[in-house]
Structure formats: C-alpha cells, structure tokens
Amino acid sequence: MKQTCILILGMHRSGTSALSGTLNLLDVYLGTELMKPMEQNAKGFYENTHLYKVNEKLLKQMNSRWDDAFYAESKLNTIDDITELEAVLKQEFQYSQLFAIKDPRLAYLFPLYTKALTNMGVDVKAIIPFRNPLEVADSLKTRNQFSQEKGLLLWAYHFLLSEKLSRTLPRVFTHFDELVQSPQTVIKQIDQKLKLNLNSKYNAKKDQIADFLTPGLKHHNIALDNLSEKVPKPIRDIVSLVPNLNETELDAKFDELRQQLFDNQSLFYNGDILKSMQELEQVKQGLQAKDQELEQTKQGLQAKDQELEQTKQGLQAKDQELEQTKQGLQAKVKELEQTKQGLQAKDRELEQTKQGLQAKDQALKQAKQGLQAKDKELEQMKHELVAMHLSTSWKMTRPLRKVKRFFINLANK
Known part of the structure; x- marks a missing residue:
C-alpha cells in the first residue's frame, strides 16, 4: 500500500496549526521533532523542525522568504537540487503510512515538495485552510508588526498560489471557524474529499480534540460579511468565493483574480522603490540582530x-x-x-x-x-x-x- 502525504497549505495565522494538531490527534504522523510552543502559539505549531530548516535554506537560495511581498513563481527556477529535501523526507517519513507536512512556506515551495514526494512514490493530497483575511492581517500585525496592507497582500499570495498549484491533486478547503466550532464536520469533509478514513477514529479522540480546539485558540474574530469597502477588491472577491470552494469549478475565476493581483503587484517593481525596500529590509535585519544581541545581553x-x-x-x-x-x-x-x-x-x-x-x-x-x-x-x-x-x-x-x-x-x- 502506497504512502500518503497531506500537504497543509496556508498562510501564517490561518488556522494551519489547529488543523495540524487535530490531524495529529487522529494519528496522522508529523515527524520526529516538532517546533516548540511559544507565547503566540501556546498549543504548538506542529511544524517539523528538520523540514523548517530545509525550507529556510531553499527560500534563501531563491532570494526570498515567507513574507516576500514581491514573490514570483519564476524564483523557483533558481532551485535545481532537491536532494537534501528528499533525504529529510525519507529520514522523517519512510516508515509512515499516513503523514502530514505543515509549513506556511509550502505555498512558495509547493512544486519542489510535489516533485520530491512523487520521486519517493508517495501519494500527495492537499488541505487548504481558510480564515478571514482581516483576522490573519490583524494577527500578523500583533505578532510581526506588519501593516494591514502587507498582511492582506501576503494572505492573497499564499491563498491564490496554494489554490493554483494544488489543482492537479486531491484537495479540500477547510474553514478555521468551522474547525473550532464543529471539528467532526470538518473531519467528515476531509474524509469525503481525500478518502483518509479519519472520521472512524474521531469518536475515540473527540474529547481530546475538544480540549485542544478551545475557543481561546482563535484570538481575532471578524465576521466575513463585515468586510468594508476599504478592503481591497481582490481580497473581497476571493472571500466571495468561499462558500463554493469545495463544490464549484472556480479555476477561471481564481486565474482572473490571481492575474489581477500580480498585475497590480508590478506597480511596485520600481528600481528605486525596490532598492529602498531592500535597504529597509537590511536595516530591519540589522535592527533585529541588535535586538537579539540586546536580548542576549539582557539575558x-x-x-x-x-x-x-x-x-x-x-x-x-x-x-x-x-x-x-x-x-x-x-x-x-x-x-x-x-x-x-x-x-x-x-x-x-x-x-x-x-x-x-x-x-x-x-x-x-x-x-x-x-x-x-x-x-x-x-x-x-x-x-x-x-x-x-x-x-x-x-x-x-x-x-x-x-x-x-x-x-x-x-x-x-
């Protein structure tokens, strides 16, 4: 029987940790070493530490990062060697029948993962969690001090790229609010689309899942129908498709929205602006280094x-x-x-x-x-x-x- 890998595609603060933790309680394997919980995610990130290190290396080779506001798929062309990625995947999951990988960087690295997993003979399936983009932007503002505009732009990049790159795979869209309020409904939805037989394990684990998915897990709550005209139209257009994500063929509509977003992105490709932003990024990195040095000094x-x-x-x-x-x-x-x-x-x-x-x-x-x-x-x-x-x-x-x-x-x- 072939191995199956679930790739969980979603922007930071989109409910990917809650979904990964729930799947883990249902015996979906996540690897030997997971990222330790922190204040902003006290119940855990459920990200594989070894793959996180590989992902950071790959993004650096592409001259990119997870919050790259100028990301383009063409950056993937700079990567021609995925042997380290394949080695870590084999090391972590060669004996697992069903496993999952969650990392917000997957939207940018998705083709590399599908290639590596296919080379290993693994069936690949995808879950794309959805969360109100304003909640994501507010959460990023609290955690990373990003402007709301940058948070919304990054959310749109990640969501639209995840949608495009996963079209050829068995996939399902899930909603963070629904996962917290009615986890069994989401598990049934995943089983219906991906045929993973997880619902049969739910009754045995439902109390543990209920303890894990407490209401406090979600700190920012904004109703989808409250998006004002101040929210950029591409964001509102994406949100309008949410009710039909799993039932309707929306490829053409998503292609149109993605093209609009990347066309608007070209307005930022001004040499002086890019240089200034790069200099600003360097200053930020230097400041972060100083902050780290200061923190170490304080410690x-x-x-x-x-x-x-x-x-x-x-x-x-x-x-x-x-x-x-x-x-x-x-x-x-x-x-x-x-x-x-x-x-x-x-x-x-x-x-x-x-x-x-x-x-x-x-x-x-x-x-x-x-x-x-x-x-x-x-x-x-x-x-x-x-x-x-x-x-x-x-x-x-x-x-x-x-x-x-x-x-x-x-x-x-």
Whole structure:
C-alpha cells in the first residue's frame, strides 16, 4: 500500500496549526521533532523542525522568504537540487503510512515538495485552510508588526498560489471557524474529499480534540460579511468565493483574480522603490540582530544578577556558618577553660593525695619498725620464758602455783 502525504497549505495565522494538531490527534504522523510552543502559539505549531530548516535554506537560495511581498513563481527556477529535501523526507517519513507536512512556506515551495514526494512514490493530497483575511492581517500585525496592507497582500499570495498549484491533486478547503466550532464536520469533509478514513477514529479522540480546539485558540474574530469597502477588491472577491470552494469549478475565476493581483503587484517593481525596500529590509535585519544581541545581553545580565544574588546568598550563608563556628569555638574555649580548671583542681587533689600517701608510707614504715621491735622483744621474752621454765626455781614453785590457781578459781566462783 502506497504512502500518503497531506500537504497543509496556508498562510501564517490561518488556522494551519489547529488543523495540524487535530490531524495529529487522529494519528496522522508529523515527524520526529516538532517546533516548540511559544507565547503566540501556546498549543504548538506542529511544524517539523528538520523540514523548517530545509525550507529556510531553499527560500534563501531563491532570494526570498515567507513574507516576500514581491514573490514570483519564476524564483523557483533558481532551485535545481532537491536532494537534501528528499533525504529529510525519507529520514522523517519512510516508515509512515499516513503523514502530514505543515509549513506556511509550502505555498512558495509547493512544486519542489510535489516533485520530491512523487520521486519517493508517495501519494500527495492537499488541505487548504481558510480564515478571514482581516483576522490573519490583524494577527500578523500583533505578532510581526506588519501593516494591514502587507498582511492582506501576503494572505492573497499564499491563498491564490496554494489554490493554483494544488489543482492537479486531491484537495479540500477547510474553514478555521468551522474547525473550532464543529471539528467532526470538518473531519467528515476531509474524509469525503481525500478518502483518509479519519472520521472512524474521531469518536475515540473527540474529547481530546475538544480540549485542544478551545475557543481561546482563535484570538481575532471578524465576521466575513463585515468586510468594508476599504478592503481591497481582490481580497473581497476571493472571500466571495468561499462558500463554493469545495463544490464549484472556480479555476477561471481564481486565474482572473490571481492575474489581477500580480498585475497590480508590478506597480511596485520600481528600481528605486525596490532598492529602498531592500535597504529597509537590511536595516530591519540589522535592527533585529541588535535586538537579539540586546536580548542576549539582557539575558546575560539577568544571569549575572542571578549569579550575584546566589553569591550574596552564599556569602550570607558562609557568614552565618562562620558566626556559628565562632560561637561554637567560644563554647569550646569556655569548655576547655573549665576543663583546665578541673584538671588543676585534680592536680591539687592528686598532690594532696600523694602527700597523704607519703605520710601514710612514713606511718606504715614506723609501724613496721615498731612491729619489728615488738617482734624482737617478744622473741626475747620467749627465750627468757623458756629459760625460766627450764630453771630449778620454776620447777620448785610449781605446787605453789597450782594452789594459787585453785584459790583464784574458787574466788571467781
């Protein structure tokens, strides 16, 4: 089964992101890396980052850009090598049965994409979202500071070129307002025209889609029937065809409108004006570079301020730590002083104990000497007693001693 690619063609701020996000929720693959959301598109751009870089290179080779107010199809003739585009397409989508590519630059690069995808054997189908051009111009004025005239002119270029270049392909026009208000109606419309079988997946994903397509997604709201006579006639003529975009053969009418637009465009091809505009563009680019440099400087300054604040906080923390250390050291000094005093008291007590011990040693020595003297005296008395027992007088007085003990015992009774 052949691969199918949906090319989403539409000017910036035309609802292409809302449509791409909805298709992504219905399992249409958009690639490995998508552009990150920003303030002006908080829910995401759904643009493939790798293809965006290739597209910027191709436009630069053509001496053009997405907001080129002097774009002409002839600029495509300067591109003869699309090998990088083919390589990125294969890298991103070679394993995807159904995938989509959304980039506002596609209106200017459409033939290069159809050629590359056809070379890869991929079926190509197109969706062209429509949004009130005044809403687009107002949104561009807010985001890019474009004049309303430039916003309307760019919208007309992108819309008319997308219509012309996609005629040979299966295609469908969708309306941003209808997508936000009734997404299933738009999905059915896409299925009817492109045979993608997306509606069968809608019921399973409708809650997620409803959360994604909130009313706040659309910031500028102007009714189509409120276009005043001040809006250029080619713009009003294009808007008048909107109700019949998907039902009626309008090629001839679109060719006529496109010719009128490009005929009027030739009024701007004055050498002096072009030179002035180029110089102005260079000044703008220089100013943007300075703005970026200033922003980077501001960010660097903020980073330095944060670093300084962190350093101050670190210094305060160190001061607190130092103060705590000082207090701890003072406590240790006091504790050491108390320990020294206690040690001195112990030394004095030990000295007194030593002196007492010496006195005890002397007393003990004296006691031992006295004991030795007593031992000698006792020993002498023992010798004298033995000598006395052995003497004749002791033996002769023995009867007298017995009589004496008798009377002593009798007295004791």
